[in-house]
Amino acid sequence: MRHLIKLELKKGKLFSYIGGSLLAYGILAGFLMLIYMVEGPSQEEEVFRDYGEMLLLIDTLVRATFIIYASALISRSIIGEFRDKTMALLFTYPVSRKKIIFAKLIIVFVWTFANIMIANALIGGLFLAVNSVTGYVDDTVTTTILLQHGAHVLTHGIAAAGMSLLPLAVGMRKKSGTATVISSIFIVMIVCSNNMGFSLSSIIAIPLSLGALGILLTYLSFRNIDRVDVV
Amino acid sequence: MTDVIRTRLLTKTFGRQDVVSNVTMKVRKGEIYGFLGPNGAGKSTLMKMLLGLVKPTGGEIELFGERQLPGAVEPLKRIGHMIEAPVFYEKLTAEQNLELHAEYMGYYRAGAAKEALDLVQLIGVENKPVKQFSLGMRQRLGIARAIMTRPELLLLDEPINGLDPEGIQEMRVLFRRLRDELGTTLLISSHLLAEVEQVADTVGILDRGRLLQEVSMESIRRSNTDYVEIKTSNAQQAALVLEEKLQIRHYKIMGSHMLRVYDADVTPEALSKGLVLNDVSVESIIRRHHSLEEYFLELTRGGGGHAAFDQAGA
Structure with missing residues (x-):
């Protein structure tokens, strides 16, 4: 399995994945910095009341970004291979079809999860550092805040990685990359939207069950892969 | 084991149409078997069934003396193939495509990719991305990929499509060499009679999904x-x-x-x-x-x- 994952990465050119992620980090940080800098100095309407709120917004945006990023990954490495018929080529190798698909899914899942973790740590860290200089958000960093937020990021990260597989089930029906990406945007709109501080994500059961649903639907999509015709 | 491929009443139905219908055929070890039939006769579908890409609606397939069960991948190690127009990872170079193929096949022999490219006369383009390749070059690369792991059985679907007369001649020589030097069994399909006539030891004539005749060229001659x-x-x-x-x-x-x-x-x-x-x-x-x-x-x-x-x- 490790070998298969390595081959997948080689095929997809790992560097272009990393490049894409770095770009996403940069855009996220820039966008958040814009909000922070424009609204920060005007004290009448605070942009963030405390660190908890600031870190939550960072996490929400990071998750939204990487759920969509995952759909692009899926549409290239799975849907695209079906469409370009290279999947048929892969299926003529002496490797079980399920393993080939599984290797691809692991990459998507781990990649999404890892990026959410890393982006949260980097961008969160950056903002805490910047704020310690500018002091627009009037709060102090405590271990409690960090631990609480860490636990939040971890559980939501796992849920998001599961959810990132949901678009696959949609895209697989018609082997359409566009459908995959659009459904991921739809998912993000539902899950990550924020209405006066309330979002569906704040009830942790919702993202977790959506994540589980993503894994279940993916399993159902490929359960019969050994028995289908690949034309 | 003298028969590398054996099928019994092999049938594939798409919708209500029999694309392959009750085909019982035998391909002996070390021979070149020419699959002859007009376009749409079911040649590709039959080859895809041998590879497990298309699941038979009825009948049996035996490869290397063993009956094939759905999901069996072991025999695939011993088969090289090129079905229809070969597909590649377009952004990767010719050599990278071959190396990737060898990795998936679990075949490791230093210089195998280079050797295969030389055999099909693709020289000096190994570092070009495949998307820049012409139709004929892709065809050659497809053949290189099929033969690079020195398979015991080669399935080639219309292998000379898109090749110039010189290329066709080269491939003919290559196929005979593979048979004579490595003892490879080749199943080659074509709708061109003259082609099959020149290279095949046995000819199977397929029309509208049915195998009309299986006859050795020797007996025709x-x-x-x-x-x-x-x-x-x-x-x-x-x-x-x-x-x-x-x-x-x-x-x-x-x-x-x-x-x-x-x-x-x-x-x-x-x-x-x-x-x-x-x-x-x-x-x-x-x-x-x-x-x-x-x-x-x-x-x-x-x-x-x-x-x-x-x-x-x-």
Whole structure:
């Protein structure tokens, strides 16, 4: 399995994945910095009341970004291979079809999860550092805040990685990359939207069950892969 | 084990149409088996079934003496293939594509990719991305990929598509080399008769999903398929002369102006003389070789045609 994952990465050119992620980090940080800098100095309407709120917004945006990023990954490495018929080529190798698909899914899942973790740590860290200089958000960093937020990021990260597989089930029906990406945007709109501080994500059961649903639907999509015709 | 491929009543139905219907065929180890049939005869589908890409609706497949079960991947290690237009990872170079192939096949031999590229005469382009390749180059690369792991069985679907005459000649030589030097078994499909005729040891003729005939080229060649074709203004009259005056029994009337004489020891000169002396006007007399082409056309047109061949074989 490790070998298969390595081959997948080689095929997809790992560097272009990393490049894409770095770009996403940069855009996220820039966008958040814009909000922070424009609204920060005007004290009448605070942009963030405390660190908890600031870190939550960072996490929400990071998750939204990487759920969509995952759909692009899926549409290239799975849907695209079906469409370009290279999947048929892969299926003529002496490797079980399920393993080939599984290797691809692991990459998507781990990649999404890892990026959410890393982006949260980097961008969160950056903002805490910047704020310690500018002091627009009037709060102090405590271990409690960090631990609480860490636990939040971890559980939501796992849920998001599961959810990132949901678009696959949609895209697989018609082997359409566009459908995959659009459904991921739809998912993000539902899950990550924020209405006066309330979002569906704040009830942790919702993202977790959506994540589980993503894994279940993916399993159902490929359960019969050994028995289908690949034309 | 002498048969590398054996199928029994193999059938594939798409919707309500039988694409492959009750095919029972045998491919012996170390031979080149030519799969001949018009476009849409089911050649590709049959090859895909051998590879497990298409699941049979009915019948059985045996590869290397073992019955194939759905999801079996072991025999795939021993098979090289190129089905339809070969697909590649377009952004990767030719060499990277081959290396990736070897990794998935679990085949490690230093220099294998280079060697395969040399064999198909793709030289100096190994570092070009495949998307820049022409149709002929892609075809060559597809063949290189199929042979690089030195498979025991090669499935090649229309391998000479898109190649220039020189390339076709090179591939023909390559296929024979693989058979003779490595003992590879090749199943090659084509809709071009002349091609199959030149390279195959055994020919399987497929039409509308059915295997019409499986015959060795040797027996086609041996079966005294030479004949003398007579063009005349009155075939009936000529036939009478042949039978009554010249005592020739093995002939066939091919219409009102043509006859074929299958007696091996009759020379065109003798025929010409005999006919003219008996007042039959002769337009031309030519000795012909009964080619695979005619054999094939007779079979696929169905009906009637068998007689000529049977007669010739008698």
